[in-house]
Amino acid sequence: MSKSNSATFSLINDATGDKYALPVLDGTVGPSVIDVRRLYAETGHFTYDPGYTSTGSCESALTYIDGDEGVLLHRGYRIEDLAEKSSFLEVAYLLLNGELPNGQERDSFVDTITHHTMLHEQLINFYRGFRRDAHPMAIMCGVVGALSAFYHDSTDINDPHARMVASYRLVAKMPTIAAMAYKYSLGQPFNYPQNELSYAENFLYMLFAVPAEKYVMNPVLARAMDRLLILHADHEQNASTSTVRLAGSSGANPFACIAAGIASLWGPAHGGANEAVLNMLNEVGHKDRIGEYVKKAKDKDDPFRLMGFGHRVYKNYDPRAKVMMQSCHEVLEDLGIDDPLLDLAMEFEKLAREDEYFIERNLYPNVDFYSGIILKAMGFPSDMFTVLFAVARTVGWIAQWQEMIEDPTQKIGRPRQLYTGPDQRPYVPVEKRG
Numbered sequence: 519m520s521k522s523n524s525a526t527f528s529l530i531n532d533a534t535g536d537k538y539a540l541p542v543l544d545g546t547v548g549p550s551v552i553d554v555r556r557l558y559a560e561t562g563h564f565t566y567d568p569g570y571t572s573t574g575s576c577e578s579a580l581t582y583i584d585g586d587e588g589v590l591l592h593r594g595y596r597i598e599d600l601a602e603k604s605s606f607l608e609v610a611y612l613l614l615n616g617e618l619p620n621g622q623e624r625d626s627f628v629d630t631i632t633h634h635t636m637l638h639e640q641l642i643n644f645y646r647g648f649r650r651d652a653h654p655m656a657i658m659c660g661v662v663g664a665l666s667a668f669y670h671d672s673t674d675i676n677d678p679h680a681r682m683v684a685s686y687r688l689v690a691k692m693p694t695i696a697a698m699a700y701k702y703s704l705g706q707p708f709n710y711p712q713n714e715l716s717y718a719e720n721f722l723y724m725l726f727a728v729p730a731e732k733y734v735m736n737p738v739l740a741r742a743m744d745r746l747l748i749l750h751a752d753h754e755q756n757a758s759t760s761t762v763r764l765a766g767s768s769g770a771n772p773f774a775c776i777a778a779g780i781a782s783l784w785g786p787a788h789g790g791a792n793e794a795v796l797n798m799l800n801e802v803g804h805k806d807r808i809g810e811y812v813k814k815a816k817d818k819d820d821p822f823r824l825m826g827f828g829h830r831v832y833k834n835y836d837p838r839a840k841v842m843m844q845s846c847h848e849v850l851e852d853l854g855i856d857d858p859l860l861d862l863a864m865e866f867e868k869l870a871r872e873d874e875y876f877i878e879r880n881l882y883p884n885v886d887f888y889s890g891i892i893l894k895a896m897g898f899p900s901d902m903f904t905v906l907f908a909v910a911r912t913v914g915w916i917a918q919w920q921e922m923i924e925d926p927t928q929k930i931g932r933p934r935q936l937y938t939g940p941d942q943r944p945y946v947p948v949e950k951r952g
């Protein structure tokens with residue numbers, strides 16, 4: 519819970535001399551906020567903040583980012599510790615319930631998720647309706663939205679049990695939905711989940727096993743997948759999470775809200791960046807051309823941006839990118855792959871970080887910069903990269919959605935605007951229009 523601070527901010531209308539005291543609220547750590555909720559009622563003015571660069575939209579106890587120091591905490595635990603010592607389902611439990619589970623709680627949670635991984639058989643018909651070359655994110659938006667047509671018993675947002683069942687279903691079914699999207703694009707049969715496998719192993723199995731031969735699990739890849747899921751599990755009020763909250767604020771059911779989040783994640787400025795990084799590295803092709811692309815990224819007349827670089831909140835190294843780079847080396851070494859794209863990426867990072875433009879603007883690699891290289895090594899085509907991000911982020915989205923529904927101060931999200939269109943004017947009949 520936030521606490522009122524005894525300090526206030528004063529706002530003075532210079533034209534009238536009217537003065538308003540704005541309350542200040544403190545969180546646990548991080549900057550305090552100026553509470554402007556009564557501003558319009560008292561002053562007749564709105565705040566104006568397109569892109570929400572100075573706006574806190576909600577109270578949340580899930581995730582904390584210190585962008586200046588490059589710190590990311592989930593429920594107080596450092597992402598580096600979670601990535602090294604925990605597992606994705608343990609982190610999922612932590613995000614959903616607020617505490618790490620004890621042994622019995624963990625086993626019961628794993629069992630519940632494992633027993634919700636199958637999809638309603640009729641959903642298979644949905645896949646057949648898509649073109650084979652459909653982008654898997656398009657399939658994800660459609661199929662996840664359609665879950666609300668299949669699981670009516672968990673769409674009552676006012677029932678805490680239904681909310682929890684919807685959360686379990688989403689976390690459990692996302693890998694199945696994602697793997698089916700991939701298999702559909704290849705024209706291969708879908709694989710049913712295997713309950714003896716862990717979450718990450720089962721996902722790899724559903725993605726890569728074929729009926730013609732026995733699938734041999736590579737523990738290094740399973741660990742890398744688990745870590746990748748942990749690194750993407752939640753990230754406070756980013757565009758897709760805010761989309762989920764905004765969709766949910768009207769009372770929409772959780773499956774529809776998560777489909778909205780997937781749509782928002784798809785864009786190249788957000789989750790689509792990992793696909794864009796690989797496309798960029800392929801286009802650059804050789805170290806000799808890096809300088810040319812760094813120059814393009816700095817040119818204000820050129821829309822090109824260095825993909826996988828920069829972040830709205832991190833003005834330091836994204837802590838997830840460090841773990842991702844380490845994971846990238848482990849995977850490539852295990853698979854015996856010497857990918858020139860990794861050398862190219864590291865050289866890109868070196869050149870960009872020596873460049874005054876990137877230094878001045880605190881532009882560092884973000885989580886997406888190295889993830890594409892690992893995923894490519896693991897056998898994923900680039901259009902599946904954002905899908906993996908969506909699988910991982912589902913738990914963050916649904917935990918944030920639950921937190922919002924349980925917040926007694928929750929209201930429908932309804933921003934206002936600065937209107938710049940014409941004022942009221944008379945309707946002109948067509949024969950009198952010039």
Ligand code: CMC
Pocket residue numbers: 756786787788789790791815816822823824825826827828829830831879881884885886
């Ligand atoms: N390449 C070149 N210049 C950049 C870049 C970049 N990747 N990112 C920011 N800048 C410049 C920008 O032009 C601006 O310069 P100036 O002050 O001279 O106008 C300054 O840095 C600040 O940028 P901004 O656009 O105001 O920052 P933002 O917070 O609105 O945007 C961002 C953040 C992530 C959208 C942006 O950095 C970007 O487009 N990066 C590339 C895409 C990317 O990697 N996205 C993944 C983000 S992390 C994972 C996720 O959230 O999904």
